[in-house]
Amino acid sequence: MASYITGRLLLTVPVLVGVSVLVFLILHLTPGNPALVVAGPDAPPDVVREVEHTLGLDQPLYVQYGKYVLRLIHGDLGRSVRSHEPVLRQLLTTLPVTITLALVGVALTVAVSVPVGIVAAYNRNSPLDLATICAVLAASAMPVFAVGLILLWIFAITLRWFPLSGYAPLTTVDGWRHIALPAVTVSSGAVALLARLTRSSMLETLHQDYVRTARAKGLWEPGVVVRHAFRNALLPVITIVGLQFGFLLSGAVVTESIFSLPGMGRLLVDAILGRDFPVVQGAVLMLALTFVLTNLLVDIAYAAVDPRVRYA
Amino acid sequence: MSEALARSIAAPGYRAPTLWRRLGRSWQVRIGAAVVAALGLVVLVTPAVAPYDPAQPNVQDRFQGPSRAHPLGTDDLGRDLLSRILYGSRISLAIGVIAVGIAFTGGVAFGLFAGFYPRLDNLIMRSMDVLLAFPGLLLAIAILGALGPSLTNAMIAVGIASIPSFVRITRSAVLAVRSQEYVEASRALGVRDAHILVRHVLPNISPAVIVTTTLSMANAILAASVLSFLGLGAQPPTPEWGAMVFVAKNYLGFAPHIALFPILAIFVTVLGFNFLGDGLRDALDPRLSRL
Numbered sequence: 001m002a003s004y005i006t007g008r009l010l011l012t013v014p015v016l017v018g019v020s021v022l023v024f025l026i027l028h029l030t031p032g033n034p035a036l037v038v039a040g041p042d043a044p045p046d047v048v049r050e051v052e053h054t055l056g057l058d059q060p061l062y063v064q065y066g067k068y069v070l071r072l073i074h075g076d077l078g079r080s081v082r083s084h085e086p087v088l089r090q091l092l093t094t095l096p097v098t099i100t101l102a103l104v105g106v107a108l109t110v111a112v113s114v115p116v117g118i119v120a121a122y123n124r125n126s127p128l129d130l131a132t133i134c135a136v137l138a139a140s141a142m143p144v145f146a147v148g149l150i151l152l153w154i155f156a157i158t159l160r161w162f163p164l165s166g167y168a169p170l171t172t173v174d175g176w177r178h179i180a181l182p183a184v185t186v187s188s189g190a191v192a193l194l195a196r197l198t199r200s201s202m203l204e205t206l207h208q209d210y211v212r213t214a215r216a217k218g219l220w221e222p223g224v225v226v227r228h229a230f231r232n233a234l235l236p237v238i239t240i241v242g243l244q245f246g247f248l249l250s251g252a253v254v255t256e257s258i259f260s261l262p263g264m265g266r267l268l269v270d271a272i273l274g275r276d277f278p279v280v281q282g283a284v285l286m287l288a289l290t291f292v293l294t295n296l297l298v299d300i301a302y303a304a305v306d307p308r309v310r311y312a
Numbered sequence: 313m314s315e316a317l318a319r320s321i322a323a324p325g326y327r328a329p330t331l332w333r334r335l336g337r338s339w340q341v342r343i344g345a346a347v348v349a350a351l352g353l354v355v356l357v358t359p360a361v362a363p364y365d366p367a368q369p370n371v372q373d374r375f376q377g378p379s380r381a382h383p384l385g386t387d388d389l390g391r392d393l394l395s396r397i398l399y400g401s402r403i404s405l406a407i408g409v410i411a412v413g414i415a416f417t418g419g420v421a422f423g424l425f426a427g428f429y430p431r432l433d434n435l436i437m438r439s440m441d442v443l444l445a446f447p448g449l450l451l452a453i454a455i456l457g458a459l460g461p462s463l464t465n466a467m468i469a470v471g472i473a474s475i476p477s478f479v480r481i482t483r484s485a486v487l488a489v490r491s492q493e494y495v496e497a498s499r500a501l502g503v504r505d506a507h508i509l510v511r512h513v514l515p516n517i518s519p520a521v522i523v524t525t526t527l528s529m530a531n532a533i534l535a536a537s538v539l540s541f542l543g544l545g546a547q548p549p550t551p552e553w554g555a556m557v558f559v560a561k562n563y564l565g566f567a568p569h570i571a572l573f574p575i576l577a578i579f580v581t582v583l584g585f586n587f588l589g590d591g592l593r594d595a596l597d598p599r600l601s602r603l
Contacts, residue, residue, distance in 0.1 A: 014441075019446075028458075029459065030458050031460070141534075149575070150575075247447050247449075269543070271457070277457075284446075284457060287450055
C-alpha cells in the first residue's frame with residue numbers, strides 16, 4: 001500500500017507543475033499589456049510602469065516563473081491589485097465556505113443517490129426506477145443556475161422557508177438554513193448521475209453468482225443487498241463521488257453567486273470582472289489543487305477498498 | 313447468439329438493419345433530431361417571424377406577463393421575451409458550433425497524433441492531464457480570467473476546455489484502429505502517414521468523433537450559458553439565454569417568467585442535443601455507451 005501511495009504521489013508532481021505553469025500563464029495570455037488592463041486605459045505611463053513592476057512583468061518570462069514558484073513555495077500568492085490585501089488571506093477567508101458547501105453537497109449527494117440507486121435497481125422498471133431515469137435526463141440538461149433560481153423562487157421568495165442569501169457557520173441552526181438551498185443546488189446534477197451509476201452498478205452485482213448463493217443460503221434479503229451486492233457495487237460509486245467533488249467545486253462558483261455566499265467561487269468571479277489577476281491566479285490555483293488532491297485521496301481510498309487496484 | 317436470432321439471420325431474405333433504419337428506430341434520435349431541426353429552423357426564420365426588435369426597449373410595457381401582444385411577456389426594459397429568445401437561439405447555436413469547432417480541431421488533431429505516434433503520446437496525454445486537473449467549467453473560467461469577459465472569449469474558453477475529451481476519445485479510437493491489418497498493409501506499401509491518417513484512420517474513428525461532437529454541443533451551450541449567467545460571457549443587452557437569466561434573477565420575486573422562459577429554452581435545446589448524441593452513440597457504436 002505504501003509503495004502504491006508513493007507512486008501515486010509522484011504522479012501528482014508533474015500535474016502540479018503543469019497546473020502552476022497554466023496558472024502563471026493566466027497573466028501572460030491576456031491580450032495586450034496586462035499592466036494597462038489593471039491600471040486602466042487612461043493611466044499615465046509611470047503608473048503603468050509601476051503596475052508592471054508590482055506584477056513583475058518587467059522581467060524575462062523564465063525569471064518571472066522562477067520567482068512565482070519560489071513565492072508559491074513560501075505561501076506568498078501576491079497582493080490583490082484592488083484591495084491590496086494578501087491573496088492568501090483572502091483565499092483562506094473564503095475557502096472554508098466553498099469547502100463546506102462542497103462537502104455538504106457531497107454528503108447530500110451520497111445520502112440521496114445511493115439509497116435511490118439501490119432501491120431503483122432492486123425494483124427494476126418500477127415507477128421509482130423510471131423516475132430516476134427521468135431525473136437523470138432532466139438534470140443533464142438543466143444548468144446549475146436554473147436549479148438554484150427555481151429553488152430560490154419557490155422556497156425563499158414564495159414560501160419564505162429559507163433565507164434569500166448569506167452565510168453562517170454550520171455550528172448554528174441558522175447556518176444549516178443558509179446552506180440548505182445552496183447545497184441542494186450544487187448537488188442536483190451529481191445526485192442524478194450518482195443514482196444512475198449506483199443503479200447500473202447494483203444491477204450488475206445483483207445478478208452475480210455470490211448473490212444467488214447468499215440468497216440460496218436463506219440469508220436475510222436486506223443483508224444480501226447491502227452486504228453482498230452493494231459492497232461490490234461500491235467501487236465505481238467511490239470514483240464518481242471523488243470526481244463529483246471537483247465538479248461540485250465548479251458548481252460552487254455558480255451557486256455562491258446566486259446565493260451571495262462569501263466563498264472562493266464568488267471571489268474568483270469578482271476578481272475576473274475586476275481584472276484582479278493575482279486573486280484570479282490564487283483562486284484558480286487553490287481550486288485546482290483541491291481537485292487534484294481530492295482525486296489523489298479517491299485513488300488511495302480506491303486501493304484501500306479494493307486490493308486488486310494496488311497490484312494492478 | 314440466441315437460437316432464434318441465429319435462425320432469423322440464416323433465413324433467406326434476411327437483411328441486417330441499415331444505419332438509417334437503426335437511427336430511425338431510436339426514440340432518442342427521433343426526439344433529438346426533431347428538437348435540433350426545430351432549432352435550426354428557428355435560427356433561419358427568426359428575422360422573419362420575430363414579432364419585435366429584440367433590443368428595442370419599451371418602458372411602458374415593462375414586466376408584462378404572457379399576453380396576445382407578447383406571448384412570453386416582456387422583460388425589465390419592456391423588450392419582447394419571445395423575440396429575444398428567438399434571437400438567442402442564433403447566439404446559442406453559434407456558441408455551440410464555434411466552441412465545438414475549436415475543440416474538434418484541436419482535440420482530433422492531438423488525439424490522432426497521440427494515438428498514431430507513440431513518441432508523441434506521452435507528451436500530449438500528460439499535457440491533457442494538466443488540463444484535466446481543472447474541472448471543465450473551472451478551466452473555462454480560468455481562461456476567461458486571462459482573456460477577459462466577453463461572448464467571443466467565452467466561446468474560445470469553452471472550446472479549449474472541451475479539447476481534452478476529444479483528445480481522449482480520438483486517441484482511444486485511433487489506438488484500436490492503428491493495429492488493424494489495413495493500416496499495417498498501407499504502411500507496408502509505403503503510404504505516407506498523412507495519407508493513412510486522413511484516408512484510413514479518420515473515417516474509421518468517425519463514429520466516436522460524431523457522438524462526442526453532438527454531446528459536446530450540448531455541453532458547450534450549457535457551459536456558455538453558465539458563463540454568461542456569471543457575467544463572464546455574453547454581456548447585456550445581448551439576447552443570450554444565460555445573460556437573460558443573469559438580468560432576470562433580480563426580478564424573480566414579481567416577474568419569474570423573465571427567468572423561466574430562457575431557462576426552458578436552454579433546457580429543451582440541451583436535452584435535444586443530449587438525446588441525439590445518446591441515440592447516435594447507441595446506433596453507431598454501442599460499445600461507446602460503456603465509456
